[in-house]
Amino acid sequence: MANRNVPIPRRQLYIGGEWREPVKKNRIPIINPATEEIIGDIPAATAEDVDIAVEAARKAIGRDDWGSTTGAQRAKYLRAIAAKVLEKKSVLATLESLDSGKTLYESAADMDDVAGCFEYYAGLAEALDSRRKTPVNLNSDSYKSYVLREPLGVVGLITPWNYPLLMAIWKVAPALAAGCAAILKPSELASITCLELGEICREIGLPSGALNILTGLGPEAGGPLASHPHVDKISFTGSGPTGSKIMTAAAQLVKPVSLELGGKSPIVVFDDIDNLDIAAEWTLFGIFANTGQVCSATSRLIVQENIASAFMDRLLKWTKNIKISDPLEEDCKLGPVVSAGQYEKVLKFISNAKSEGATILCGGERPQHLKKGYYVQPTIITDVNTSMEIWKEEVFGPVLCVKTFKTEEEAIELANDTKYGLGAAVMSKDVKRCERFTKAFQTGIIWINCSQPTFNQLPWGGKKRSGFGRDLGEWGLENFLNIKQVTEYTSAEPLAFYKSPSKN
Ligand SMILES: NC(=O)C1=CN([C@@H]2O[C@H](COP(=O)(O)OP(=O)(O)OC[C@H]3O[C@@H](n4cnc5c(N)ncnc54)[C@H](O)[C@@H]3O)[C@@H](O)[C@H]2O)C=CC1
Numbered sequence: 001m002a003n004r005n006v007p008i009p010r011r012q013l014y015i016g017g018e019w020r021e022p023v024k025k026n027r028i029p030i031i032n033p034a035t036e037e038i039i040g041d042i043p044a045a046t047a048e049d050v051d052i053a054v055e056a057a058r059k060a061i062g063r064d065d066w067g068s069t070t071g072a073q074r075a076k077y078l079r080a081i082a083a084k085v086l087e088k089k090s091v092l093a094t095l096e097s098l099d100s101g102k103t104l105y106e107s108a109a110d111m112d113d114v115a116g117c118f119e120y121y122a123g124l125a126e127a128l129d130s131r132r133k134t135p136v137n138l139n140s141d142s143y144k145s146y147v148l149r150e151p152l153g154v155v156g157l158i159t160p161w162n163y164p165l166l167m168a169i170w171k172v173a174p175a176l177a178a179g180c181a182a183i184l185k186p187s188e189l190a191s192i193t194c195l196e197l198g199e200i201c202r203e204i205g206l207p208s209g210a211l212n213i214l215t216g217l218g219p220e221a222g223g224p225l226a227s228h229p230h231v232d233k234i235s236f237t238g239s240g241p242t243g244s245k246i247m248t249a250a251a252q253l254v255k256p257v258s259l260e261l262g263g264k265s266p267i268v269v270f271d272d273i274d275n276l277d278i279a280a281e282w283t284l285f286g287i288f289a290n291t292g293q294v295c296s297a298t299s300r301l302i303v304q305e306n307i308a309s310a311f312m313d314r315l316l317k318w319t320k321n322i323k324i325s326d327p328l329e330e331d332c333k334l335g336p337v338v339s340a341g342q343y344e345k346v347l348k349f350i351s352n353a354k355s356e357g358a359t360i361l362c363g364g365e366r367p368q369h370l371k372k373g374y375y376v377q378p379t380i381i382t383d384v385n386t387s388m389e390i391w392k393e394e395v396f397g398p399v400l401c402v403k404t405f406k407t408e409e410e411a412i413e414l415a416n417d418t419k420y421g422l423g424a425a426v427m428s429k430d431v432k433r434c435e436r437f438t439k440a441f442q443t444g445i446i447w448i449n450c451s452q453p454t455f456n457q458l459p460w461g462g463k464k465r466s467g468f469g470r471d472l473g474e475w476g477l478e479n480f481l482n483i484k485q486v487t488e489y490t491s492a493e494p495l496a497f498y499k500s501p502s503k504n
Pocket residue numbers: 158159160161162185186187188189216217218219221222223226237238239240242243245246260261262263294295342345394395396
């Protein structure tokens with residue numbers, strides 16, 4: 001077992017490069033979901049603190065030490081942050097697991113990804129210098145034009161608890177690379193590592209106000225950020241209802257938003273796969289990794305009828321092998337869900353599925369050997385029909401529902417039978433078929449013969465009710481840039497649109 005006695009730092013809000021007590025001095029308890037114990041507390045920001053942070057961010061943009069930096073200069077800060085994250089990886093990973101219930105293995109992998117994401121956007125920040133000013137050929141002798149890529153301004157980043165630091169960094173790294181000043185509002189359910197990012201920024205000497213971190217409740221801290229007149233953009237990852245509230249608040253000021261809102265992603269398994277075990281493991285990984293708390297989790301298995309029985313048999317065998325334990329225990333592969341509320345919600349989905357006539361093939365309860373903590377067994381549900389809640393709604397827990405199909409057309413129809421459109425996976429060795437599915441899936445992310453691998457270089461986001469806009473890749477950077485066209489009249493001739501007074 002890793003050292004569970006890592007002290008939980010008692011932090012304040014990180015504003016203008018300093019730790020600052022919230023104006024109202026309120027704090028929120030930190031709960032370890034594996035033990036249900038209170039292990040510390042975080043500051044609770046309110047509208048007053050949002051005002052102070054926005055002011056600090058505005059000042060940063062107006063100061064030369066941040067507002068006039070080149071991409072290459074900002075890249076140095078990003079690389080310094082990446083190096084610090086790696087230096088502190090073990091402590092950060094433990095804190096992430098204590099706060100969110102994520103297995104230590106996954107928390108450590110997240111810290112590598114966090115550092116990798118800062119490194120990746122450092123590269124894009126450097127490349128931005130040569131792309132900052134792009135001439136545009138107008139086929140005109142009278143005009144000369146170019147396009148500037150400039151930082152968008154002050155941006156609000158509102159992020160969830162499922163990958164507490166990583167989801168924040170998917171937005172923080174490109175925002176800083178672009179030269180914006182950012183205000184991060186992480187989830188109140190898991191904020192520790194985001195506050196530690198504040199300490200890292202302080203240690204590496206990031207110019208004050210370039211990144212501000214406000215922990216607090218959604219409506220009290222996130223709400224005022226979304227509706228603040230001096231915040232130029234909101235980038236949000238989280239639930240549909242909250243995304244909709246943020247968009248409504250932002251719309252009053254015609255403030256741009258990008259929304260990443262989760263889904264009910266399908267994984268389609270065909271009978272031509274060579275190896276049932278390989279497909280079974282990807283299917284499991286697609287729904288049980290991070291205890292199913294993944295926006296792109298492939299939570300609907302759509303399996304070809306003639307292999308369904310053999311495939312389900314393999315799935316059950318693999319599922320029985322999953323070690324469920326305290327996330328800090330070695331080889332733990334499934335920790336608790338994040339909170340009491342999420343635990344109740346997941347169990348309610350399972351009991352509703354039962355009352356609607358579905359069969360709980362395995363799991364469905366808390367594991368017998370764990371008396372405390374928000375643990376839910378990995379659960380597979382069959383005899384599902386398309387009108388059931390379990391088929392339609394995002395559970396955000398370790399719950400897979402299963403349907404069978406006979407024909408390819410039927411599989412496509414089932415896969416797209418959702419209001420969401422984030423991810424979709426197909427398992428088949430037929431290349432042409434995979435191409436047909438790539439075209440037919442109504443989503444932003446397609447996985448072929450795998451589920452969930454994620455790379456900094458690739459765009460991340462969905463369509464339909466999964467939201468719009470893209471994190472990661474060059475698209476993640478574009479989110480935080482203003483595109484400005486500059487047109488210069490270079491001719492010595494007059495415009496000659498109006499009658500000249502000299503000809504009167
Ligand atoms: N797509 C995804 O990645 C995620 C989806 N979810 C889904 O959402 C459900 C609810 O979980 P929550 O933690 O309540 O998610 P949420 O969407 O309410 O929270 C995400 C972020 O939004 C903030 N927020 C909440 N209300 C706000 C408001 N009125 N204005 C501005 N910011 C606000 C929260 O404080 C947090 O930082 C989960 O059960 C899960 O199904 C949750 C987290 C991530």
